[in-house]
Amino acid sequence: KNQVEQSPQSLIILEGKNCTLQCNYTVSPFSNLRWYKQDTGRGPVSLTIMTFSENTKSNGRYTATLDADTKQSSLHITASQLSDSASYICVVSDPNKLVFGAGTILRVKS
Amino acid sequence: NAGVTQTPKFQVLKTGQSMTLQCAQDMNHEYMSWYRQDPGMGLRLIHYSVGAGITDQGEVPNGYNVSRSTTEDFPLRLLSAAPSQTSVYFCASRRARDAGNTIYFGEGSWLTVV
Numbered sequence: 665k666n667q668v669e670q671s672p673q674s675l676i677i678l679e680g681k682n683c684t685l686q687c688n689y690t691v692s693p694f695s696n697l698r699w700y701k702q703d704t705g706r707g708p709v710s711l712t713i714m715t716f717s718e719n720t721k722s723n724g725r726y727t728a729t730l731d732a733d734t735k736q737s738s739l740h741i742t743a744s745q746l747s748d749s750a751s752y753i754c755v756v757s758d759p760n761k762l763v764f765g766a767g768t769i770l771r772v773k774s
Numbered sequence: 775n776a777g778v779t780q781t782p783k784f785q786v787l788k789t790g791q792s793m794t795l796q797c798a799q800d801m802n803h804e805y806m807s808w809y810r811q812d813p814g815m816g817l818r819l820i821h822y823s824v825g826a827g828i829t830d831q832g833e834v835p836n837g838y839n840v841s842r843s844t845t846e847d848f849p850l851r852l853l854s855a856a857p858s859q860t861s862v863y864f865c866a867s868r869r870a871r872d873a874g875n876t877i878y879f880g881e882g883s884w885l886t887v888v
Contacts, residue, residue, distance in 0.1 A: 668816065696874045707778075707864055707879035708817075715874055753816070755877075762877075764809075764816030 666691040668756050668765035676771045681744055685768045687737040687754030695757040699728050699739050702751045702767065744772045776800050780865050780880035787855040787887045795850040795883050797865030805868050806848040808840065810861040817864065823848055855887045
């Protein structure tokens with residue numbers, strides 16, 4: 665069964681610190697992997713999209729990595745800000761469908 | 775540039791009532807879909823459409839109907855609401871079939887069935 669597992673389930677960090685969120689998947693065949701940010705009460709917003717041949721992609725302070733051999737991805741947030749508090753969702757595609765992870769809830773404290 | 779617009783934002787229904795969640799996009803996207811988001815779970819696909827006049831079932835279609843008479847609009851109908859349909863619903867759109875295209879989500883519709 666195609667699955668996307670994210671860890672940790674939730675995370676609290678201090679403003680200015682870095683953090684890394686993990687995504688492991690079993691989706692096959694693989695098409696691409698997306699990371700989304702979802703603020704409370706809002707819809708998900710795209711951060712990065714990576715295909716099989718890409719192993720890193722950045723969007724400002726967000727850097728996603730992909731290891732297609734081990735079927736793992738990570739999202740690294742640098743110099744966190746209070747506005748980074750949100751749920752981060754990993755989405756993996758096969759050619760026909762999207763499989764969503766349950767998300768990691770990040771809270772940045774001052 | 776509105777993107778994906780969903781209405782209503784909040785709705786409370788009684789068991790057995792019917793209602794329609796509206797979704798409209800102004801990006802001329804062929805592909806539109808409806809998801810539900812429940813606590814502790816990833817978004818699950820209810821129905822999707824690859825173009826006007828074409829719809830298909832997703833992972834959890836029971837109790838829902840859709841239609842796609844125009845490229846812009848993709849309403850989701852709850853036929854006879856049940857408490858199990860209490861959830862947050864998201865409409866999404868993208869260009870053509872998934873090929874690494876950005877998926878745009880609406881702001882969500884919070885539905886409570888009592």
